[in-house]
Amino acid sequence: MNPNTPWPDLSGIAYGGDYNPEQWPRAVWREDVALMREAGVNLVSVGIFSWALIETSEGIFDFSWLDDVLDLLHESGIAVDLGTPTASPPAWFFAAHPEARVITRDGTVMGFGSRGMASHSSTAYRDAIVRVASALAERYASHPAVVLWHVHNEYGVPVGEDYSPQSVAAFRVWLEKRYGDLEGLNRAWGTAFWGQHYTDWAHVGAPAAAPSVVNPAQRLDFARFTDHQLRECFIAERDAIRLHATQPVTTNFMANQSWGTDLWAWAPELDIVSDDHYLWAADENGEVGLAMAADLTRSVGKGAPWILMEHSTSAVNWQPRNIAKRPGEMARNSFSHLARGADAILFFQWRASRAGAEKFHSAMLPHGGTRSRVWKEVVDLGAKLGMLEELRGSRVTADVAILWDFESFWAQDLEWRPSVDVQHQERIRTYYERLWRDGITIDFALPGHDLSDYKLVVAPAQYLLSEADAANLTRYVAGGGTLLVSFFSGIVDENDRVHDGGYAAPLQEALGLRVSEFLPLREGVRSELDWHGDGGTAGRLSADVWQEDIEVTRADTVASYLDGPARGGAAITRNAHGAGFAWYVSTRLDVAELRTVMSRVYTDAGIPTSALPEEMEVVTRHGSEHDYVVAINHGVAPAWLSITGTELLSDAEVDGTLELAGGSVAVIRTAPSREGGGAPRS
Numbered sequence: 001m002n003p004n005t006p007w008p009d010l011s012g013i014a015y016g017g018d019y020n021p022e023q024w025p026r027a028v029w030r031e032d033v034a035l036m037r038e039a040g041v042n043l044v045s046v047g048i049f050s051w052a053l054i055e056t057s058e059g060i061f062d063f064s065w066l067d068d069v070l071d072l073l074h075e076s077g078i079a080v081d082l083g084t085p086t087a088s089p090p091a092w093f094f095a096a097h098p099e100a101r102v103i104t105r106d107g108t109v110m111g112f113g114s115r116g117m118a119s120h121s122s123t124a125y126r127d128a129i130v131r132v133a134s135a136l137a138e139r140y141a142s143h144p145a146v147v148l149w150h151v152h153n154e155y156g157v158p159v160g161e162d163y164s165p166q167s168v169a170a171f172r173v174w175l176e177k178r179y180g181d182l183e184g185l186n187r188a189w190g191t192a193f194w195g196q197h198y199t200d201w202a203h204v205g206a207p208a209a210a211p212s213v214v215n216p217a218q219r220l221d222f223a224r225f226t227d228h229q230l231r232e233c234f235i236a237e238r239d240a241i242r243l244h245a246t247q248p249v250t251t252n253f254m255a256n257q258s259w260g261t262d263l264w265a266w267a268p269e270l271d272i273v274s275d276d277h278y279l280w281a282a283d284e285n286g287e288v289g290l291a292m293a294a295d296l297t298r299s300v301g302k303g304a305p306w307i308l309m310e311h312s313t314s315a316v317n318w319q320p321r322n323i324a325k326r327p328g329e330m331a332r333n334s335f336s337h338l339a340r341g342a343d344a345i346l347f348f349q350w351r352a353s354r355a356g357a358e359k360f361h362s363a364m365l366p367h368g369g370t371r372s373r374v375w376k377e378v379v380d381l382g383a384k385l386g387m388l389e390e391l392r393g394s395r396v397t398a399d400v401a402i403l404w405d406f407e408s409f410w411a412q413d414l415e416w417r418p419s420v421d422v423q424h425q426e427r428i429r430t431y432y433e434r435l436w437r438d439g440i441t442i443d444f445a446l447p448g449h450d451l452s453d454y455k456l457v458v459a460p461a462q463y464l465l466s467e468a469d470a471a472n473l474t475r476y477v478a479g480g481g482t483l484l485v486s487f488f489s490g491i492v493d494e495n496d497r498v499h500d501g502g503y504a505a506p507l508q509e510a511l512g513l514r515v516s517e518f519l520p521l522r523e524g525v526r527s528e529l530d531w532h533g534d535g536g537t538a539g540r541l542s543a544d545v546w547q548e549d550i551e552v553t554r555a556d557t558v559a560s561y562l563d564g565p566a567r568g569g570a571a572i573t574r575n576a577h578g579a580g581f582a583w584y585v586s587t588r589l590d591v592a593e594l595r596t597v598m599s600r601v602y603t604d605a606g607i608p609t610s611a612l613p614e615e616m617e618v619v620t621r622h623g624s625e626h627d628y629v630v631a632i633n634h635g636v637a638p639a640w641l642s643i644t645g646t647e648l649l650s651d652a653e654v655d656g657t658l659e660l661a662g663g664s665v666a667v668i669r670t671a672p673s674r675e676g677g678g679a680p681r682s
């Protein structure tokens, strides 16, 4: 991130959404801007899928309609986040360059009639994106409406990996750079196994579908390569824009819904980080997943204010059952993003489409028009955000970090693992949810980061862990940190090779144990643990999916298996190492069962927990003069917050206690705390 690049030139918290006026006759545009003003909209994203209407044939541009749209928006005081339309190349492009079509792992050549970029390695595509981005930047660099550039749309979605011939050729070049010579590649990929030894670069290919499982190191490298190619496409467009324009440049991530891009590597390339977030209808605690995505977005952006580029006012249209948001839910979602550092709350999209694949997706202005509940809530939210200008730039801090490592996920998600029931996303979400319910604010981090400011680091799913990163974690503990490691962590190195010395070997010193054997359980089988506890907390815990045969070398056993293949053995351990503690949890505990373990871990880490009901989400943003406590009651019953300050949405003074009705939100300006981060304790 470039620290010198200003936030888009806007006043207040940004509010608005994707605006696709090209789908509507001009008469509708005037109504659009009038209604945008009524709703308090001050920023819209334009042109994201407009390539075919801007460059009508190769090198021939028609900016007339876009000129008029931008002028109209500017006259109405609405700023523009101008998209480059490169996620949706026109029909003429594919007709002229059929070789630019993406080929999937099973050999299917992707057709036209949808959206999704062409091959990230196609020279024709790369030339074309630079041409259209340059043309847009040249024309609109000094247009007064344009305050931000929105490159592409959701890199890696709907297609990331490409198995076309040009991609395979580029993969070879990338591999030669990484490994220098074929021997290096043979070693890293372990090609002695199954007779895969290479003698000629020309024989090295992409890991296309094959009779059985393909070399996992090859697949991991292909994931890295794909991420690299996508990022190169972004950088090419960004640099083309920067040649002409000075406004900040962003692209919209899908923080925790798409795994193809390593956001830690992407964020430093952006001037401002943005994220798109959609609730999973099947997730009954969607607010937890939402908070997790928001915290991840803030973390990859090093805590700087970020943009919620898209979310929905109500139902989406692409899930099996698209559940409408209930009254107040859209506002709670928006405030949760705001609480976690977003200074812009935007939606997909402004006006619901009448035609096309997304016509049943909700919008700020739904098919039901201005008489609808959604519209009324949109206007109400705009008015509320309009009262919160002073929150801009304030920041969230956290005492706890959860490790989130895309490379480790790519490796862990490959085939032939010990149990299909072990999923990195599930473990991270479960630990995150426990902390969320305990009122603790969370950052995400990589195992190689400087973790010394955190009181607690949780590693729910760090399957791939380099020796260097393991040493960093060990140092963190020795220096006084508390580390919790969940099972199936520290298993392989950067090339998906099992560590010398066995499972979790690089963490042996910190954890004070050795893992001798994995003992996965049959589907649905539960196992009981004897929690030895201390201070009278002894009892039983219930787990499933996984046990391990652990050889304890130095750690204390805090829980042991009462049944199953590891019966009698250590299940949960705690090791004093240097000035800190390292915990190891060798089985799967759910959110409720984790409560016992985590409350003991918080004690080691010196982290106070909240006494508020679990449905209360309370996060503090620290400003230069004040703190801002954003409180959201996701429950139905009222809750009481111990706090003194001014509630900004009602402009009411709060002296000691604030009552929050079920479903409501509040934003309280308070005196700055010295604590930094976390929920206020009641």
Ligand code: GAL
Residues within 6 Å of the ligand: 153, 154, 276, 278, 310, 316, 317, 348, 358, 361
């Ligand atoms: C996003 C995408 C938008 C729209 C939205 C619908 O992933 O960027 O263009 O399709 O989903 O939920």
